[in-house]
Amino acid sequence: MTTVLIADDQPMQRFGFRMLLESQDDMTVVGEATNGTEATRLVDRHRPDVVLMDIRMPGLDGIEATRRIIATGARTRILIVTTFDLDEYAYDGLRAGASGFLVKDAQPEELLAGIRAVASGDAVVAPSLTRRLLDAYIHHLPASPTAAPRPEDPRLATLTEREREILTVIGQGWTNTEIAERLHLAESTVKTHVGRILSKTGTRDRVQAVILAYDTQLVMPA
Amino acid sequence: MTTVLIADDQPMQRFGFRMLLESQDDMTVVGEATNGTEATRLVDRHRPDVVLMDIRMPGLDGIEATRRIIATGARTRILIVTTFDLDEYAYDGLRAGASGFLVKDAQPEELLAGIRAVASGDAVVAPSLTRRLLDAYIHHLPASPTAAPRPEDPRLATLTEREREILTVIGQGWTNTEIAERLHLAESTVKTHVGRILSKTGTRDRVQAVILAYDTQLVMPA
């Protein structure tokens, strides 16, 4: 279940978002904010997976709110949704740490797809902006592997300490037998842990768990 | 009416694309090419709005075909659609002048939306790649104009091209069955490849192969 916080100063806009999201059985709206300050406070309280963030809001705007939320190290992903697709807004928002940028006149399906993509760690950008993004930066590719100081990944949120340990050694390539030996456990115990890890993280086998371990930087490439 | 040219060496893939596109009343398929050379010739003849371009094709591949088509000054937009979402492919393709990059396991609606966006002059990028694009842009990383051919890791030295491809998708968490389906191979063939990869790289199972793939940067953390 993806938890979403709506931050927008216009009541009808919030209403529309809420209706759309609540109609999906894998999403739930955990709160509504009418300005940036309120948004940061509600993120702090509810720890949503995703924030639908408007840019133009009285008081603290969406960009600055994004910056502050990211600065707290929260696992929350921020999806900026605005009426304007002006470059500077978008660039500022993305630079502030947002995971995506969509325009309000997008189709509902696009919005939902965007939320799901962002929640799963991907990023989305409105096509109208992607063009400019590519034009401006295509010549600076590919990216260097410099790692961003990423906050705790939501996919690991529900894991216990012990499960994190197990996931780490899975990420180092240990078999269940090896884990059992080196951690002085019964193999059945290891299997129980592994099963719970796969279930909690939504991965189907240890291979994908290894990939998750890398993606979340629980383990790092040699 | 958006005119589309399909360039893919696999007949069933072309068929699927054609069926999907012809079901839309604002699109029409004006031709099918089975390799890059044919694609450039057909673009020259039909001047389609959009080319659905596969990367892997016998003879002239999709990247080089894109480069040549763009070089002719045609106003045809190129949308790369491939099984692989590998960085280097994507970057090369975009650098070659493509307007977008989607993966074949995308939803049909995504593909259609992508074609319409590209036809109207916008650009689209698969969410899984957008993440990396943003990371590259946001951190203002130094440009490496010519596709950084990093020093080949000795552990991969003896692998053939095909084996590298297989290792790459193993590193993305695909099961043997999935590899077989998506690469149009028999599962026994996949197993043969996997076995050779493990043997050549000195890894004992696919989990360690995944780790090797990350360590050698054949795949990168999301």
Add this chain to the structure above:
DNA sequence: TGCCTCGTCGTACCCCGGTACTACACGGCC
């Protein structure tokens, strides 16, 4: 006192992954 989470261990079952072969078509090369 009761309830919950966490960590531990067990059994039974099934399927995928990996191994060990063999086999054949194709293209390049000597």
Add this chain to the structure above:
DNA sequence: GGCCGTGTAGTACCGGGGTACGACGAGGCA
């Protein structure tokens, strides 16, 4: 022509991985 690397495909076998259960002690907390 003959050889070899590469990519493809097959059969047979078995062990580890993953699932679905149930169970129990320790500790936190209301």
